[in-house]
Amino acid sequence: MRFLFLVPDFIPPGPRARLLGAWHRQPFLAFNPTVRKLLGHPFLRTSVAWGGTLNNMRHCWIARQLGAEAALVSLSGKDSYGKTWRILELPYVKWSDRRPDDVILVPDFASDVIDSVEGRVIAYMQVPIHMRQDFDWRSERITMWTDSPFMLELCSKAYPGKHVPIVPNIVDDEVFPFIPQEHREEGLALAFPRKGPEYIAETRRIYRELGGRFWHFELIDGLPLMDLAKEMQRPQLFLASGEIEGCALPPQESMAAGIIVIGKNARGANFTMEHGKTAFIANTPEEAARCLLEAEDAEKRKRIAEAAHQQISRYFPRNEPTEFWRQNLKDFGAG
Numbered sequence: 001m002r003f004l005f006l007v008p009d010f011i012p013p014g015p016r017a018r019l020l021g022a023w024h025r026q027p028f029l030a031f032n033p034t035v036r037k038l039l040g041h042p043f044l045r046t047s048v049a050w051g052g053t054l055n056n057m058r059h060c061w062i063a064r065q066l067g068a069e070a071a072l073v074s075l076s077g078k079d080s081y082g083k084t085w086r087i088l089e090l091p092y093v094k095w096s097d098r099r100p101d102d103v104i105l106v107p108d109f110a111s112d113v114i115d116s117v118e119g120r121v122i123a124y125m126q127v128p129i130h131m132r133q134d135f136d137w138r139s140e141r142i143t144m145w146t147d148s149p150f151m152l153e154l155c156s157k158a159y160p161g162k163h164v165p166i167v168p169n170i171v172d173d174e175v176f177p178f179i180p181q182e183h184r185e186e187g188l189a190l191a192f193p194r195k196g197p198e199y200i201a202e203t204r205r206i207y208r209e210l211g212g213r214f215w216h217f218e219l220i221d222g223l224p225l226m227d228l229a230k231e232m233q234r235p236q237l238f239l240a241s242g243e244i245e246g247c248a249l250p251p252q253e254s255m256a257a258g259i260i261v262i263g264k265n266a267r268g269a270n271f272t273m274e275h276g277k278t279a280f281i282a283n284t285p286e287e288a289a290r291c292l293l294e295a296e297d298a299e300k301r302k303r304i305a306e307a308a309h310q311q312i313s314r315y316f317p318r319n320e321p322t323e324f325w326r327q328n329l330k331d332f333g334a335g
Contacts, residue, residue, distance in 0.1 A: 001069065001101055001102070001103060001332070001333070001334050002069045002070065002071065002093075002099070002101075002102045002103070003060070003063050003068055003069070003070040003071075003102075003103050003104075003105070003332075003334070004070070004071055004072070004073040004093055004098060004102050004103070004104045004105070005056045005057070005059060005060040005070070005071070005072050005073065005104075005105045006044075006056075006072075006073050006074070006095075006104060006105060006106050006107060006110060006113075007053050007056060007057065007072050007073070007074050007107075008043060008044045008045055008046040008053065008074065008109075008110075009044065009045050009046070009074050009075050009076050009078075009080045010045075010046060010047075010049065010080040010081045010082075010085055011045055011046065011047045011080075012047075012082075012084075012085070013047065013222075016047075017047035018047075020042070020045055020046070020047050021047055023039075023042050024042055024043070029042075030042045030043070040075065041075070041110065041112075041113065043109045043110055044074070044075050044095075044110060044113075045075070049081065049085045049224065049225065051248070051249040051250070052107060052126040052127065053107070054087050054225060054249075055126075055169055055170055055249065056105060056107060056124070057072065057086075057087055057088055057090060058087070058088070058170040058172065058317065058321070059105070059170065059321070059325070060072055060088075060090055061088050061090060061317075062170070062317055062321050062322055062325045063325050063328075063329070064090070065322070066322070066325055066326060066329060068325075068329055068334055071090065071091040071092060071093045072090050072091070072092050072093070073092070073093045073094070073095055073098060073104065074092060074094070074095060075094070075095050076092075076094065077092050077093055077094025077095070077097065078092060079092055084224050085224050085225075087172075087175070087225050087226070098117070099119070100118040100119045101119055102119050102120075103119065103120045103121070103122065103332055103334075104117055104119070104120075104121050104122070105121075105122040105124055106121055106122065106123055106124065107124050107126060107130075108123070108124060108125045108126055108127060108130035108131055108132075109127075109130040111123060111130075111132055111134055111135050112132070112134040112135065114135035114136070114142065115135050115136055119141070120141050120142075120143070120332070121141065121142045121143070122142075122143045122144070122145055123135065123137065123142055123143070123144045123145070124144075124145045124146070124147075124167075125144065125145065125146045125147075125151055125154075125155055125164070126146070126147050126151070127151075127245070128150075128151065128154055128244055129244065131154060131155070131158055133158060133159070137159050137162055138161075138162070144159065144162055144163070144164045145164065145165060145166075145167045146164050146165075146166055146167070147166060147167060147169055148166065148245075148271055149166065149271050150245075150266070150271070151166075152164060152166055167324060168314070168315050168320040168321050168324055169249060169252060169315050170315060170317055170321045171249070171252050171253055171255075171256045171312055171315040171316060172253075172256075172316075172317060173256050173313070173316045173317075175225070175226070175229045175253075176229055176232060176253045176254075176256045176257040177233075177257065178256065178257060178258045178309050179233055179257060179258045180258055180302070180305070181236055181258060181260070181298065181301045181302050181305050182298075182302070184233075184234060184235060184236045184258070184259075185234045185235060185236065186236065187214045187215050187216055187236065188215075188216065188218065188234055188235040188236055188237070189215045189216065189217045189218070189235055189236070189237040189238070189239055189292075190217070190218055190219075190220060190231065190232070190235045190237070190238050190239070190259075191217055191218075191219055191220075191238070191239040191241060192219070192220065192221055192241065192242075192250065193219045193221055194221045194222075195241050195242040195243070196241030196242060196243055196264070197241075199241045199243075199264070199285055199288070200217075200219070200239060200241050202285035203239065203282075203285040203288040203289055203292070204217060205285075206285050206286055206288075206289035207288075207289040207292045207293070209289075210289055210290070210293060212289065212292055212293055212296075214292075214296045215237065215292050215295075215296075217239070218235070229253075232253065232254065232257050232259065233257070235259055236259065236260060236301065237259060237260045237261075237262060237292075237295060237301075238250065238251065238254040238259045238260070238261050238262070238263075239262055239263050239288065240254075240261055240262070240263025240264055240266075240270060240273075241263055241264060242263075242264060242266050243264060243266065244266060245266040245270065248266060248270055251263070251270050251272070251273060251279070252272055252312050252315065255272065255278060255279070255308035255309060255311070255312040256309060256312050256313070256315075256316070257309075258305045258306075258308075258309055259305070260279070260280070260295055260301050260304055260305055260308075261273060261278075261279040261280070261308070262279065262280040262282055262288055262291045262292060262295060263279075263280075263281075263282055263288060264281075264282070264283050265281050265283065272308075272311060272312060274311075276304075277304065277307055278304060278307050278308040278311050278312075279304065279308060280294065280295060280304075
């Protein structure tokens with residue numbers, strides 16, 4: 001029995017990536033059967049190394065650490081992420097070379113391929129916008145997972161009666177090591193403008209109007225994970241600006257690293273954020289600006305950063321993720 005984790009082939013930045021992005025943004029073309037017959041499944045190619053995909057790579061790694069035969073599977077069967085974009089060296093299998101006894105993890109954006117799989121499938125619902133009922137989810141051969149209480153609520157409505165457990169995300173504390181607040185660049189805050197740029201801009205404006213001068217922002221986007229991890233060794237604060245998430249990893253990785261998180265709880269998806277204890281929840285720019293002022297207190301930052309690191313440690317690879325996969329292998333008869 002093999003465990004195969006379906007990932008999209010990666011198209012590096014350039015003209016092909018821009019064309020792919022344009023295809024993805026046109027639902028009529030992306031879901032058109034004739035176009036798919038000619039060009040293939042659009043979402044099994046990507047120009048973005050999505051956090052959910054990287055998380056599934058970590059799941060594959062843990063399964064292998066526990067002795068399972070596990071690999072990534074893609075259309076090409078090749079490591080298209082390369083040294084720049086991949087996070088782990090893992091074997092690949094070509095999608096056409098799968099076997100009937102394989103257990104295949106299929107992420108939500110490719111759920112329409114599930115019914116073409118002969119054997120057992122894990123349908124992993126990670127992001128609200130990708131949830132669809134385009135497969136036989138009632139089938140006993142299909143196991144379903146999700147990643148947050150918010151997503152569980154949506155799954156309960158979309159797939160009534162189906163058991164859908166919340167599985168642990170994997171936060172790599174070797175990639176994002178804890179660095180105390182006092183050893184970080186004073187007053188430096190990071191934000192990702194790809195998510196909620198208006199929220200970021202308005203928060204900064206209101207903060208300045210309230211007299212705030214301590215925090216200065218750097219906006220970053222589109223970095224490979226390892227480059228991002230280097231950048232995250234510097235700031236004291238991360239502004240979480242995403243409106244809709246499945247279970248956003250950057251806030252959790254920030255908490256692991258000792259970075260204070262201020263921002264949206266993404267309708268409950270950022271469930272590790274506890275206001276005043278492990279983070280500052282601020283769903284409006286006005287709230288965020290006031291939290292920025294409150295976070296100027298060095299002692300408060302230190303206390304919250306340490307508490308956040310302690311809480312998020314449950315998701316370090318050696319903790320809940322390993323226990324989850326140990327039980328998972330037993331459940332599938334591979335342990």
